[in-house]
Amino acid sequence: MWTGRELRALTVAAALSAVTIATLSAAEESVLYVSPAGRDMWSGTLPDPAAGGAAGPFATLQRAREAVRQRKQAGVQTPTRVVLREGTYYLPETLVLGPEDSGTEQCPTTYEAYEGEQVVLSGGRPVTGWQPADGEIRYADLPAARGGKWVFRQLFVGDRREVRARYPNLDPVDAVTKGYLYARGQVGYGVxxxxLANMGDFLEHRVEVVEPDRYDLWVGYATTQDSTNANWQVTLDGKNVPIADMLASGHFRKIRWAKLATVELAAGRHVLRWERPEAPDRIVHFDAFVFSTNLDPKPTPEAFPEPVEGESQAVVQAESLESKLAGRGTHVGGFQDFECGKETRYRVYCKPGDLKESWARAPGAEVHLFAAWGWFNEIARVTSVDQANGLVRLQGNECQYGIREGNRFFLEGVREELDQPGEWYLDSKAGRVYYWPRDERLSESSVVAPALTTIVHLTADPVGEARVQHVHFRGLTFAHTDYTLDHASVRTAQDATVLLENAWNCSIENCTFVNVGGSAIRLHLDCQHNLIAGNEISEAGGNGVLLTAARVDRGVPFDTRPGAEKYAPIRNTITRNHLHHCGRIHKYVAGVHLDSRPASLAKAPGNVVSENHIHDMPRNGLFAFEHQGGNVFEGNHLHDLMLESDDGGGIHICQDNMECAPTQIRSNRIHDVFGNRVGKDATVTREIGIGVYLDGATSRCRVADNVIYRTSSGCVFFHGGKENTAENNVLVGDVKRQFWLSNYTNKMAGNRFRRNVVVCTEPESKAMHLRDFAQETFAECDYNLFWFGGMPVGVEPFGLLAEWQKKGFDANSLVADPLFADAARDDYSLRPESPALRLGSGPPKQPIARPTP
Ligand SMILES: [Ca+2]
Ligand SMILES: [Ca+2]
Known part of the structure; x- marks a missing residue:
């Protein structure tokens, strides 16, 4: 079936070719052929070898590239097609195309598969010559890998990515919580x-005093609050201790020390208690409480100084609670440890019996670990194992967040852990790979080890004027690339199979990406007017499509070339792609991930991301990071997302900037967004999994005509921004609340929520939750239709809808059955008699998310 857009394109193409025929004969299109049966010494102008063996296609893409250049230099001005015949091409090196390889609008260069033929561009090398090793395990020698010259982290057998010798073993039924070890909590300065945020919450600690003396009580804490002493009641052995001011530390991760009081302490055990006697307040994080006889101790954010001779000290780490907390836990996150000290990133404590000393001896031993909140995983090398204390020490640039109690990890790349079918191990010193086949027919399978991280790289100097232009790729399959470690930002791993850097007017259409190590496609720096369309991307280690500038992830620099700072990919179109089962290695990924732009481009036109089908991803469907404005997200079908991490969404935008160009989010179908948080002991709960998530004060978005259902904590969430509008959406069946708004910035103003159909189906679920609401938060909240199957509709924190309406909002809204066509089959279109169609002024409007492409 042709879509309207394709038909239009065909019509234009037909009109163009009518003109072209007048000036160019058909022979004036250049076609070059590449074939596994070809030879680079041939002319490349024939699709098959000629009889006699004197002429025929080329053998390599590199030769074809050279021929295209030569023709260009010779002044030949024709469109050029490089047509690849069926087969798998194991590229010896990345195919690099620069400005000298550019085509023009009239004469583009296209690399494409011969019609009806399967062409695979592989970044790997076949592994053959398997011999019996021990038991079922086989081995094959790879002389090219000897002495660590070629290290790879994946092995592909047939169409499967096999398991690098792992502990604990992968659980194919539950790959999210099983097959992991779980970290114990850490105790010390920096944790x-x-x-402690709710009225009545308290902490109790035991204090062991050796020398009776007069002690100063110090506290190490972090808070953004101006002054917090009035919010506490501190007691020692039941007696009230008046405390001095605790001033702001400036950041919730920045530790400050304050001397609170002076107390007489007898030798022995004492009880120190902190309590919140009054209303909830902003949070204070505690590092440690120190009783010291040192009158001028000079504590630093890293630690309180050790006592010297003649001094006495009793240290109580806040996180080492001996008695149970009475926290009522309504605050997001509840009681938890978190880290400030850098050391906590490199230490994993677990149960002593869980560890093996052999891990530290294996040169390739690496850990995949979800640190901190579990938003993403880090990949780090093992440097030592202390079996007695249950401590693994890590090293690597991806160790960027502290490791907490309950963080999960597994280890891979250790010979001793190759203990079941499907696992493999590379002995990089000997240049030998071991594999335990899943069945006997290994000799019939194709085994491929990746050797390249990038197969095609379009690149031009960011400072130079020239760009790579009018180069197209059609109908090709890309496979078998590897991933690397030590990324500057663990959230934005930059490996990519096809990398466009300073490229304009190029396209990747109807290609297949499968079993690639990093992201399938990355656009970097000044990429404009490129088209990524109709591709299928699955089993990528990273994102489907990634867009990056010189800084990623809130300013982390990773491209420091002069001139790079001012660019970001804009005005590109990513459409009609099928992106699924990606994030197989790195988990902080999306189908399409638009990373940070420079602030200077926040008001630039954005990119169009439309009609993609994205599903079965560990994290977001679509993600746009800092200063990403002006984008259009339209007609996408996004589902089964946030499967392995928490705090994201179907469409997650985090601009950290309230002045970006307006973004359009319309006619998307988004459902089954989980936000799975894995706790200690392999528990999994649905936490923050949002349909459309306007995070980090994201502003000026229009969210319209979307159908969003079965999310975890908001079909739509306005988080701190201004002038956002949600209009004419269907929001159904979120577990907690259909619409969520949190004014954490205290700057929310001018937002609109109108003509939405808001339906609760889950027990205890609310229609809306409006946190830290101020009257100016909304410019309008009205003409909505609410329904909870005839039960009262709740609006937190106000109570029932009527209480909320007393504030002057939703005066014209209704509580009524919206009369969906067939909710049981997820058809949320409105029947003609639906009361929702009569809400508001103007013609009735049916919210219609586009069907699956
Ligand atoms: Ca194993
Ligand atoms: Ca501490």
Missing amino acids: LLSG
């Missing part, structure tokens, strides 16, 4: 206790 903080947070969450």
Whole structure:
């Protein structure tokens, strides 16, 4: 079936070719052929070898590239097609195309598969010559890998990515919580206790005093609050201790020390207690409480100084609570430890019996670990194992967040852990790979080890004027690339199979990406007017499509070339792609991930991301990071997302900037967004999994005509921004609340929520939750239709809808059955008699998310 857009394109193409025929004969299109049966010494102008063996296609893409250049230099001005015949091409090196390889609008260069033929561009090398090793395990020698010259982290057998010798073993039924070890909590300076936020919450610690003396009580804490002493009641052995001011530390991760009081302490055990006697307040995180006889101790954010001779000290780490907390836990996050000290990123404590000393001896031993909140995983090398204390020490640039109690990890790349079918191990010193086949027919399978991270790289100097232009790729399959470690930002791993850098007017259409190590496609720096369309991307280690500038992830620099700072990919179109089962290695990924732009481009036109089908991803469907404005997200079908991490969404935008160009989010179908948080002991809960998530004060978005259902904590969430509008959406069946708004910035203003159909189906679920609401938060909230199957509709924190309406909002809204066509089959279109169609002024409007492409 042709879509309207394709038909239009065909009509234009037909009109163009009518003109072209007048000036160019058909022979004036250049076609070059590449074939596994070809030879680079041939002319490349024939699709098959000629009889006699004197002429025929080329053998390599590199030769074809050279021929295209030569023709260009010779002044030949024709469109050029490089047509690849069926087969798998194991590229010896990345195919690099620069400005000298550019085509023009009239004469583009296209690399494409011969019609009806399967062409695979592989970044790997076949592994053959398997011999019996021990038991079922086989081995094959790879002389090219000897002495660590070629290290790879994946092995592909047939169409499967096999398991690098792992512990604990992968559980194919539950790959999210099983097959992991779980970290114990850490105790020390730099590890903080947070969450004492509710009235009546208290902490109790035991204090062991050796020398009776007069002690100063110090506290190490972090808070953004101006002054917090009035919010506490501190007692020692039941007696009230008046405390001095605790001034702001400036950041919730920045530790400050304050001397609170002076107390007489007898030798022996004492009880120190902190309590919140009054209303909830902003959070204070505690590092430690120190009783010291040193009159001028000079504590630093890293630690309180050790006592010297003649001094006495008793240290109580806040996180080492001996008695149970009475936290009521309504605050997000509840009581939890978190880290400030850098050391906590490199230490994993677990149960002593869980570890093996052999891990530290294996040169390739690496850990995949979800640190901190579990938003993403880090990949780090093992440097030592202390079996007695249950401590693994890590090293690597991806160790960027502290490791907490309950963080999960597995280890891979250790010979001793190759203990079941499907696992493999590379002995990089000997240049030998071991594999335990899943069945006997290994000799019939194709085994491929990746050797390249990038197969095609279009690149031009960011400072130079020239760009790579009018180069197209059609109908090709890309496979078998590897991934690397030590990324500057663990959230934005930059490996990519096809990398466009300073490229304009190029396209990747109807290609297949499968079993690639990093992201399938990355656009970097000044990429404009490129088209990524109709591709299928699955089993990528990273994102489907990634867009990056010189800084990623809130300013982390990773491209420091002069001139790079001012660019970001804009005005590109990513459409009609099928992106699924990606994020197989790195988990902080999306189908399409638009990373940070420079602030200077926040008001630039954005990119169009439309009609993609994205599903079965560990994290977001679509993601746009800092200063990403002006984008259009339209007609996408996004589902089964946030499967392995928490705090994201179907469409997650985090601009950290309230002045970006307006973004359009319309006619998307988004459902089954989980936000799975894995806790200690392999528990999994649905936490923050949002349909459309306007995070980090994201502003000026129009969210319209979307159908969003079965999310975890908001079909739509306005988080701190201004002038956002949600209009004419269907929001159904979120577990907690259909619409969520949190004014954490205290700057929310001018937002609109109108003509939405808001339906609760889950027990205890609310229609809306409006946190830290101020009257100016909304410019309008009205003409909505609410329904909870005839039960009262709740609006937190106000109570029932009627209480909320007393504030002057939703005066014209209704509580009524919206009369969906067939909700049981997820058809949320409105029947003609639906009361929702009569809400508001103007013609009735049916919210219609586009069907699956
Ligand atoms: Ca194993
Ligand atoms: Ca501490």
